[in-house]
Amino acid sequence: MPRGAAVPGAAEKAAVLVEALPYIRRFWGAVVVVKYGGNALGAEGTGGEAAARASFAEDVVLMRSVGMLPVVVHGGGPQIGELMARLGKEPEFRDGLRVTDAETLEIARMVLVGKVNRDLVSAINVHGPLAVGLSGEDANLIQAAARDESLGYVGDVAAVDPTILQRLLAQGLIPVVATIGADPAGQAYNINADTVAGALAEALEATKLVYLTDVAGLRADPEDPGSVLAQCRPEDLDRLVAEGAARGGMVPKVRACAHAVRHGVRQAHILDGRVPHALLLEVFTDAGVGTMVTAEPGVGASGEETR
Amino acid sequence: MPRGAAVPGAAEKAAVLVEALPYIRRFWGAVVVVKYGGNALGAEGTGGEAAARASFAEDVVLMRSVGMLPVVVHGGGPQIGELMARLGKEPEFRDGLRVTDAETLEIARMVLVGKVNRDLVSAINVHGPLAVGLSGEDANLIQAAARDESLGYVGDVAAVDPTILQRLLAQGLIPVVATIGADPAGQAYNINADTVAGALAEALEATKLVYLTDVAGLRADPEDPGSVLAQCRPEDLDRLVAEGAARGGMVPKVRACAHAVRHGVRQAHILDGRVPHALLLEVFTDAGVGTMVTAEPGVGASGEETR
Amino acid sequence: MPRGAAVPGAAEKAAVLVEALPYIRRFWGAVVVVKYGGNALGAEGTGGEAAARASFAEDVVLMRSVGMLPVVVHGGGPQIGELMARLGKEPEFRDGLRVTDAETLEIARMVLVGKVNRDLVSAINVHGPLAVGLSGEDANLIQAAARDESLGYVGDVAAVDPTILQRLLAQGLIPVVATIGADPAGQAYNINADTVAGALAEALEATKLVYLTDVAGLRADPEDPGSVLAQCRPEDLDRLVAEGAARGGMVPKVRACAHAVRHGVRQAHILDGRVPHALLLEVFTDAGVGTMVTAEPGVGASGEETR
Amino acid sequence: MPRGAAVPGAAEKAAVLVEALPYIRRFWGAVVVVKYGGNALGAEGTGGEAAARASFAEDVVLMRSVGMLPVVVHGGGPQIGELMARLGKEPEFRDGLRVTDAETLEIARMVLVGKVNRDLVSAINVHGPLAVGLSGEDANLIQAAARDESLGYVGDVAAVDPTILQRLLAQGLIPVVATIGADPAGQAYNINADTVAGALAEALEATKLVYLTDVAGLRADPEDPGSVLAQCRPEDLDRLVAEGAARGGMVPKVRACAHAVRHGVRQAHILDGRVPHALLLEVFTDAGVGTMVTAEPGVGASGEETR
Amino acid sequence: MPRGAAVPGAAEKAAVLVEALPYIRRFWGAVVVVKYGGNALGAEGTGGEAAARASFAEDVVLMRSVGMLPVVVHGGGPQIGELMARLGKEPEFRDGLRVTDAETLEIARMVLVGKVNRDLVSAINVHGPLAVGLSGEDANLIQAAARDESLGYVGDVAAVDPTILQRLLAQGLIPVVATIGADPAGQAYNINADTVAGALAEALEATKLVYLTDVAGLRADPEDPGSVLAQCRPEDLDRLVAEGAARGGMVPKVRACAHAVRHGVRQAHILDGRVPHALLLEVFTDAGVGTMVTAEPGVGASGEETR
Amino acid sequence: MPRGAAVPGAAEKAAVLVEALPYIRRFWGAVVVVKYGGNALGAEGTGGEAAARASFAEDVVLMRSVGMLPVVVHGGGPQIGELMARLGKEPEFRDGLRVTDAETLEIARMVLVGKVNRDLVSAINVHGPLAVGLSGEDANLIQAAARDESLGYVGDVAAVDPTILQRLLAQGLIPVVATIGADPAGQAYNINADTVAGALAEALEATKLVYLTDVAGLRADPEDPGSVLAQCRPEDLDRLVAEGAARGGMVPKVRACAHAVRHGVRQAHILDGRVPHALLLEVFTDAGVGTMVTAEPGVGASGEETR
Secondary structure, three states: OOOOOOOOOHHHHHHHHHHHHHHHHHOOOOEEEEEEOOOOOOOOOHHHHHHHHHHHHHHHHHHHHOOOEEEEEEOOHHHHHHHHHHOOOOOOEEOOEEOEOHHHHHHHHHHHHHHHHHHHHHHHHOOOOOEEEEEOOHHHOEEEEEOOHHHEOEEEEEEEOOHHHHHHHHOOOEEEEEOEEEOOOOOEEEEOHHHHHHHHHHHOOOOEEEEEEOOOOOEOOOOOHHHEOOEEOHHHHHHHHHOOOOOOOHHHHHHHHHHHHHOOOOEEEEEEOOOOOHHHHHHHOOOOOOEEEEOOOOOOOOOOOOO | OOOOOOOOOHHHHHHHHHHHHHHHHHHOOOEEEEEEOOOOOOOOOHHHHHHHHHHHHHHHHHHHHOOOEEEEEEOOHHHHHHHHHHOOOOOOEEOOEEOEOHHHHHHHHHHHHHHHHHHHHHHHHOOOOOEEEEEOOHHHOEEEEEOOHHHEOEEEEEEEOOHHHHHHHHOOOEEEEEOEEEOOOOOEEEEOHHHHHHHHHHHOOOOEEEEEEOOOOOEOOOOOHHHEOOEEOHHHHHHHHHOOOOOOOHHHHHHHHHHHHHOOOOEEEEEEOOOOOHHHHHHHOOOOOOEEEEOOOOOOOOOOOOO | OOOOOOOOOHHHHHHHHHHHHHHHHHOOOOEEEEEEOOOOOOOOOHHHHHHHHHHHHHHHHHHHHOOOEEEEEEOOHHHHHHHHHHOOOOOOEEOOEEOEOHHHHHHHHHHHHHHHHHHHHHHHHOOOOOEEEEEOOHHHOEEEEEOOHHHEOEEEEEEEOOHHHHHHHHOOOEEEEEOEEEOOOOOEEEEOHHHHHHHHHHHOOOOEEEEEEOOOOOEOOOOOHHHEOOEEOHHHHHHHHHOOOOOOOHHHHHHHHHHHHHOOOOEEEEEEOOOOOHHHHHHHOOOOOOEEEEOOOOOOOOOOOOO | OOOOOOOOOHHHHHHHHHHHHHHHHHHOOOEEEEEEOOOOOOOOOHHHHHHHHHHHHHHHHHHHHOOOEEEEEEOOHHHHHHHHHHOOOOOOEEOOEEOEOHHHHHHHHHHHHHHHHHHHHHHHHOOOOOEEEEEOOHHHOEEEEEOOHHHEOEEEEEEEOOHHHHHHHHOOOEEEEEOEEEOOOOOEEEEOHHHHHHHHHHHOOOOEEEEEEOOOOOEOOOOOHHHEOOEEOHHHHHHHHHOOOOOOOHHHHHHHHHHHHHOOOOEEEEEEOOOOOHHHHHHHOOOOOOEEEEOOOOOOOOOOOOO | OOOOOOOOOHHHHHHHHHHHHHHHHHOOOOEEEEEEOOOOOOOOOHHHHHHHHHHHHHHHHHHHHOOOEEEEEEOOHHHHHHHHHHOOOOOOEEOOEEOEOHHHHHHHHHHHHHHHHHHHHHHHHOOOOOEEEEEOOHHHOEEEEEOOHHHEOEEEEEEEOOHHHHHHHHOOOEEEEEOEEEOOOOOEEEEOHHHHHHHHHHHOOOOEEEEEEOOOOOEOOOOOHHHEOOEEOHHHHHHHHHOOOOOOOHHHHHHHHHHHHHOOOOEEEEEEOOOOOHHHHHHHOOOOOOEEEEOOOOOOOOOOOOO | OOOOOOOOOHHHHHHHHHHHHHHHHHOOOOEEEEEEOOOOOOOOOHHHHHHHHHHHHHHHHHHHHOOOEEEEEEOOHHHHHHHHHHOOOOOOEEOOEEOEOHHHHHHHHHHHHHHHHHHHHHHHHOOOOOEEEEEOOHHHOEEEEEOOHHHEOEEEEEEEOOHHHHHHHHOOOEEEEEOEEEOOOOOEEEEOHHHHHHHHHHHOOOOEEEEEEOOOOOEOOOOOHHHEOOEEOHHHHHHHHHOOOOOOOHHHHHHHHHHHHHOOOOEEEEEEOOOOOHHHHHHHOOOOOOEEEEOOOOOOOOOOOOO
């Protein structure tokens, strides 16, 4: 458009920028841990996947550009399953959990660290030298412990040393974390990415913990799409789990949200990652999207102080 | 609006934010010197004045929130005239320039430093402890020299020591500068604010120098409102002055723009300060407003690299 | 005088320098808040005023040259009254306090920030780029609250944020503070300068708080010039106020001294600003001048440790 | 052994430590880029591989413990071939170079970043939180360009931005680099690891560039195991390549050594990685192992100054 | 030896370096105070003395090269006695302690600061600009008090200000301390070097305190050379002193060891300085030499964590 | 004197302090190398010596208190001669220079480092933990070379590494340097202190180099006490040496002054150390004492800028 001409939509544009101002100021320097859903976003096809990744990368870079400190965490269940199938490796489940033998672990590690992580790093670095991929083994970021011997190399988070993340954040970089951990002997474990995201948010004393999912938010009634909760508190989450209203892959997210909000994280969010730029809309506009979990009663959208 | 509900206009909001992203990234850490027009903006009445100031303050705070380093410069001719009138002091002009005797200088200094500057500082500090008012006498920021003895205490910029500005910027503060300078003996002088803005932009090696005025931009033909230039180069400005197309109060602005762009400032702008949030629209959207001066040929809106 | 010749007075000069040595060492790095009397020093005529200011500036610069960190605070009652008179504005008093309507406040602010403050900054900066003028509105230095609605914009100190002072001091600069404050909505207030000096001294954990006045010191008997107290303690000050021995403009000074010494300031002084270089003599010689208030019993001149 | 008893071998132990002293002092703070051979070391079986890796990890940690700054670079040809075989992917060669289509690239990236790199990081981190795995895509470490369109995603090093390596080294960490690079559009490429090692050594202005191989050193006559060169100069290497005496996988190593030594790297080494702790023996003892390339004539073992 | 040839003893050399690795890592950044025995090492003749000093200097430089922070403390009784004899000054003893008059003090100070200290500094600085000689008078390192007026200028440690040592250590320098102290009036005193070593170790919160002596270690039975204790605890030392098993010059060492280990020093050692490189063998090999005192029960050689 | 009373001499005291102000400001941060005359000051008796030292120490501490960075250099010829006499060692001269065999060197080193240096450090440290004694051997401060083999261990300055001095100065400490140097093999040499003072001043790019002597200044005619030069230039010094007007111990001073002023030192001074506080009078008052050497023509007392 020619400079100096009348600018249609100028007032509206200015209004959006002005609306964003208080959020930008509030979240300057705030650490935000974002779990990017390995099995949800754009899973329908390669093109959709790449487009969703590019849109997500834009959001993350914008957050950092206005002074926020995003940390990306990801899993990659479907992609692991796909490579296992190609290698003719039969998945084995026990009580709904995948049994992870040495070969499965190696496949999972290759896919998470060598493929999903790389694709996210590349999508972000189109915008500049910003992202650095990490696995939990790097600089002992995530110390793992076996969850249950019969499950093989399925791990729990035993401890988190966030030093490497803090240093990369201090240098203006965006860490992208694949959720492999290691025990003191150097043995690797595959860990649930939702759980890791919560643990990192706590260790970093993050301001926000955000789950990007393929649902509109947390439902009070799992069968009723109209029962999405706008805001709730940790005890509400406990009840949803106890009553079975939160189910399947939603359980570790819900548990991590409740734990994180009880351990210093100010706000946890379950967002609909299918809405383009859901992250931006949640963070920078008055109307949030999805479900927000916070320990504080009766607080609107993002209406409290960060300190 | 309730969280989790459908968000009308969400896509449009996201689009504006995404449009702003490359500009935010490009201008992170960039010094922008903004001349706030003492005699133009909202001069018609106190209410309008305060509203214009508040809107301007919002823009400046938003710029800083996304990492830019704004420096505000202002004059205050009409307000000086008003106090002189109340004190029964007759203005005296020589060749179109106000003769400034000791008493006039004292009045000008009181108005600029003690009123106009204070009002701008207050409008910004509603948003936080951000602005610090300065006059050119502070820490020898502006060393002045008499322009012409017969004009009394009308000064030119003899030298600029930007150290105090650099320190305040480094601390995240927004300097607001009243354009009084002092000579080595401590004698104060009143200096044209347009000229000072250009000199500070050069001394700070600013990325942008912006004049907020009460016109739509620089006209190729002063009589034709439709001849506003979208973009031009320093030699175009020379010609406009030589041909008399730039006149009156526009002359020091035009000269300062040409000089600044030739001495390291990347872009100079003459904007229509009457457009709400003109500053934001210029800086953060694809369609600039007003006239942009740059030494580089054929560059669109804000389309070049800062380094 | 020719080099190498016999130097008359050499021994005496050396003796003064050697006498100053322990004070220089004791007060290195010490913050000293000095209230420069707006209505006392050299008020008799313009020449006297400028000379007193120049002498005061020399003292302040010398203090800083030997490592002390002076902060200057000033009021300006007489100068405000003078401009009000010229503008035909009738002063109105209630219970001895000036009622400050919006116009009076604007006049006060112009005079304090735009004239008295400027004159002090200029006098100091003759010696180098040292002084920076501030008002309490800058970077939220002084948060004000209305004292009493019927008095208009007469304020009390609600809070002090000394950050901007600490930063300027750390950069080797000398802050000169005009005692205008602002409330959270940006409304300005005029505040008693004696009170502000004490509040800044406390917020800065100053070593010394010094009032330069036009009397020889604090008198035990207000009618008896021979009853000047050399040294006293906070409880003595309480009694002087209660008994009415401290009166008029002396009351806020006396109260601020008592409060400051009880809140971390080591020594408060009421000096005779009419003695040339009173500040130097107090700080750097064995014989102090005026009245010293300290919480510690029986300590001579400046004879204690700073820590 | 009981404390205080006679210590057999004490004198010998002390002698080794004393022998190491001058090398420790000389190489304090020196960057050493080590190419760990993907296809050579311990390739005979999994057990041997893990043991060789553990021994190598010990050497690298010891180097860092005495103040050196090691950077590990690795390839992984055999492991890539193995996964391709398992996936039924037929390798295709053109002029002796593997044609790398999108699928091959994805496999190579998974293996290098998600397996070989991880195994090295884990082996080092048994000793503490020291290693951080990187690929050339992280923070734009290695910018790649296609070598030849007919070869697909086989890349050359277009540029190196060593910032992320320098930061990790400054934090006491050991970077382990997988040799995937990316072009500005984010497309990944597989790059020869020998070439990358040389490019990183130059960009880091490394003191040493070391290739751990499965031969005793560089031979003057490729058929004569007794013709291993103890030391040579870049022009010797040029001749060996020109005459065909350096062949196959040795060519990129030899070329990288010659280029590096001509561009600021002080010493390049081709060592026999099959000798346990070859790295330690080369660096810390008077008798080096393998072939040393240096631009300086007639210098013994490691007998020159680092600056 | 020619490069690239078979390396005899290579495996043994590598083994020693690998054995040293965990100690190097454990003691990185650890302060080690070493008392170099003035009357024991190489006392038999000038040649032996210089050789012992050179070997000791090598050990100290090696410790520093691997990141330890050694501080050397020394006395010089025999050398003082020798100069006194040459000056015809008759030593006088009271209860076994040398009476130190002003002249004796001056002689002691000259010998300790001007000769023994210098010789050690020179021996170390052959390896680089590393050592800086200090006496306890420098920057008030050791404040002394008279032990007993009848003994003259024999002092006790009244206080230690380790600032100067910490600064030199932070700059990578090796302080060498002569044990002269001063009282507040500037009067110098001669202080027992064993006692000073312990006091400095405590003030520096040293990891190790090492006494190099001319015996094999501390004996349970002073008459039985076979009764050397490998390891003991502070209460064992108390008993040895109480029972008279520790005698003569061993008493201040034993007392200082017990006191230091009870006040934050992790390990104290009494080593046989006649064994070449005893310091290296103790610090960097699995088999310690001499007696180790530690508060922790049943810990082998150097087998505990530093933190 | 009672506080608050009339202060006799107040105006005179203030005048001295005000006179000192510009010098304090000019010399803030300036390095001043002062050669304290070992054979001149107070040599007549122990009492006088100690008093002169105490007065000198006061001057040095005052200089530092006002921000100057003094470095003290000293010799000690008479004291060396005295100990040699007591030890029955016959001095041997060749061409007027003392032949220094190993024993003489050891005596000189003991006296300079262990006695004269200590006495100066103690005198200064009565005022606080300020002085640190150094010899040129410490941290390789002064690298020496033999002047002439037949003279034994009489050295020249081969090189100066001022790092240790700069670090101590940066920490607010006052280095006191004994003029022993060492060659690369660690052999010590005795070096003329006047020469060392000049070399250190050059290496430190000192503002002033000051010689405290026992004469009133440099004489144009050595026989005429009235011919003391107030100021001169390096070429004047050359002529005085060439003509033999500068003789004996004055020659190295005169040569060092000329060399220093030609190599970056702004001013060199030859002062009469017998005048109490000569150093203070020279530095802080309008009337200098003794002779000033400077490269600049016609500059009064200390009347130029430091940069």
